[in-house]
Amino acid sequence: MEVTVALFIAKRLLMALATVLVVAVLAFLLVHAMPGSPGAVSLGAGASQEAIDEVNQRLGWSDSLPVQFFRWLGAAVQGDFGISLIDGRSVSADLAGRLPVTASLAAGATLLSAVLGIALGVTAAVRGGVVDRIIGGVAGMAVALPAFWIGIIFVYLLAVQSPVFPATGYVPFDVSPRDWALSLALPVITLAVGGAAFIARQTRASMLEALQQEHIRTLRATATPTWKILYVHALRYASLPIVAGIALQFIQLFGGSVIAEQLFAMPGLGQAVQNSVSTHDAPSVQGVVVIATVVVVAVNLVLELATKFLDPKLRAS
Numbered sequence: 001m002e003v004t005v006a007l008f009i010a011k012r013l014l015m016a017l018a019t020v021l022v023v024a025v026l027a028f029l030l031v032h033a034m035p036g037s038p039g040a041v042s043l044g045a046g047a048s049q050e051a052i053d054e055v056n057q058r059l060g061w062s063d064s065l066p067v068q069f070f071r072w073l074g075a076a077v078q079g080d081f082g083i084s085l086i087d088g089r090s091v092s093a094d095l096a097g098r099l100p101v102t103a104s105l106a107a108g109a110t111l112l113s114a115v116l117g118i119a120l121g122v123t124a125a126v127r128g129g130v131v132d133r134i135i136g137g138v139a140g141m142a143v144a145l146p147a148f149w150i151g152i153i154f155v156y157l158l159a160v161q162s163p164v165f166p167a168t169g170y171v172p173f174d175v176s177p178r179d180w181a182l183s184l185a186l187p188v189i190t191l192a193v194g195g196a197a198f199i200a201r202q203t204r205a206s207m208l209e210a211l212q213q214e215h216i217r218t219l220r221a222t223a224t225p226t227w228k229i230l231y232v233h234a235l236r237y238a239s240l241p242i243v244a245g246i247a248l249q250f251i252q253l254f255g256g257s258v259i260a261e262q263l264f265a266m267p268g269l270g271q272a273v274q275n276s277v278s279t280h281d282a283p284s285v286q287g288v289v290v291i292a293t294v295v296v297v298a299v300n301l302v303l304e305l306a307t308k309f310l311d312p313k314l315r316a317s
Contacts, residue, residue, distance in 0.1 A: 008308065009305065012301055012304060012305065013301070016297045016298070016300075016301045019293070019297050020290070020293055020294055020297055023289065023290070023293040024073065024076070024286075024289075024290055024293075025069070027285065027286050027289040027290065028065075028068075028069050028072065028286060029065075030285075031282040031285055031286055032065065032282075034280055034282070035280070036280050037052065037056050037061055038055060038056060038059050038061055038085050038282060039051070039052035039053065039054070039055030039056040039059070039061070040052050041085045041086070041279070041280045041281065041282070042055060042085040042086070043055060072286070076286075076287075076290060079092055080092055081095065081283055081284075081286060081287035081290070082283035082286075082287070083283060084276075084281055084283060084284050085279075085280075085281050085282065085283065085284075086279050086281050086284075091283045091284050091287040092287065094272065094284070094287075095269070095272070095287050095288065095291055097267070098267055098268050098269050098271075098272050099268075099269060099291065100172075100173075101170055101261070101266055101267055101268035101269075102254060102257050102261070102268035102269040102270060103254070103295075104173075104180075104184055105184065105187055105188060105191065105253070105257050105260060105261070105266065105268060106191075106250055106253040106254040106257060107250070108184055108188040108192075109187075109188045109191035109192040109195060109249075109253050110192075110195065110246060110249050110250040110253055112188060112189070112192035112195075112196070113191075113192045113195030113196040113198075113199055113246070113249055113253075114199060114246045114249075116192065116196035116199075116200070117195065117196040117197070117198065117199025117200040117202070117203055117245075118199060118200075118203050118235075118242065120135050120139070120196065120200040120203070120204075121135075121199065121200040121201065121202065121203025121204040121206075121207060121242075122203060122204075122207055122230060122231070122235065123135065124136060124200065124204045125203070125204045125207035125208045125211065126207070126211075126230060132204075135200065135204075136201075136204075138197070139196075139197035139198075139200045139201055140197070142193050142194055142196070142197035143194055143197045143198060143201075145193070145194070147190055147191060147193075147194060147259050147260065148259050148263055150190050150193050150194075151186070151187070151190040151259070151260060151263045151264070152263070154186050154189055154190055155167050155186060155263075155264075158185075158186060159186065165182055165183075165185045165186045166182060166183055166186075167186070167264070168264050168265035169183055169264075169265055169266075170183050170184075170264075170265075170266045170267055170268075171183045183266075186264060187257075187260040187261075187263070187264045187266060190260055190263075190264075191253050191257065191260050195249040195252075195253060198245065198249060199242065199245050199246060199249065202241055202242055202245040203238070203242050203245075205241075206238030206239075206241045206242055207230075207234060207235070207238050209238065210234040210235070210237040210238040211234055213234075213237060215233070216229060216233060216234055216237070219233060240307060243303075243306065243307075244303060244307060247299055247300075247302075247303040248303075250299055251296050251299055251300065254292070254295060254296065254299075255292065255296065257269070257270045258270025258271065258273065258274060262274070269288055269291065269292060272284060272288050273285065273288040273289070273292075276288060
């Protein structure tokens with residue numbers, strides 16, 4: 001049994017590493033397909049061809065693609081993604097400062113989505129009738145509404161009309177925990193609306209199935225408290241698809257935070273990738289793509305392993 005588990009984990013780790021490697025190769029080739037060279041990007045339009053060639057030669061741009069890729073990959077494995085062509089800063093240091101912003105947004109929005117979504121989904125499944133239809137209708141509208149439109153409404157209501165939260169900007173946690181929480185409030189709420197609606201739908205469907213199980217009906221026939229039947233036994237039975245939905249929400253929010261970061265002027269990875277692509281900053285583009293891929297692949301790996309070992313049917317297979 002231990003050997004089988006070890007082989008399963010090893011196989012999934014190899015697949016995760018292969019996924020990151022494929023994405024790294026694609027990002028590397030995509031950057032080289034972009035117009036211009038590092039010398040032209042860093043020196044600007046008025047630079048002479050001799051100066052551009054000198055910078056390209058210094059950066060190794062004239063080497064073959066395999067040589068450039070393995071040189072870049074070797075440095076990236078050690079955490080070195082090179083120097084930005086625009087401002088000369090270390091790409092790794094820049095990403096290390098931006099990663100907590102995007103991670104805070106995604107984690108906060110996922111947590112809020114999970115709490116609201118599970119509460120609404122359980123309520124809809126248990127109450128049924130008009131309550132179920134109202135929650136279903138609101139969830140349907142929330143899923144369909146664009147995040148930037150929701151964000152604009154929240155800014156108008158909670159930052160302009162009633163200045164409860166700041167409209168833009170980000171305050172690091174180590175500077176002021178209170179201001180950090182306030183600066184995250186509006187973007188987190190904006191991102192959580194659609195996520196909560198999705199999880200509410202997932203929870204409602206899973207709870208309806210759980211409430212039809214034989215052991216739940218047996219518990220209802222006894223003196224077991226209703227809250228214990230719903231939130232301990234039924235919710236635990238329905239937890240696997242809900243957990244999978246929450247993990248997928250985190251991945252989606254992590255990758256889709258660019259809208260919230262632009263709208264609320266948050267210096268995260270989404271803002272970094274937009275800036276680096278628009279300025280043809282090759283090292284920054286490669287660094288953002290690889291870091292984002294590693295996070296998404298890691299979350300997927302944890303979700304797959306958790307699902308495998310929590311579900312008795314999958315564990316037996």
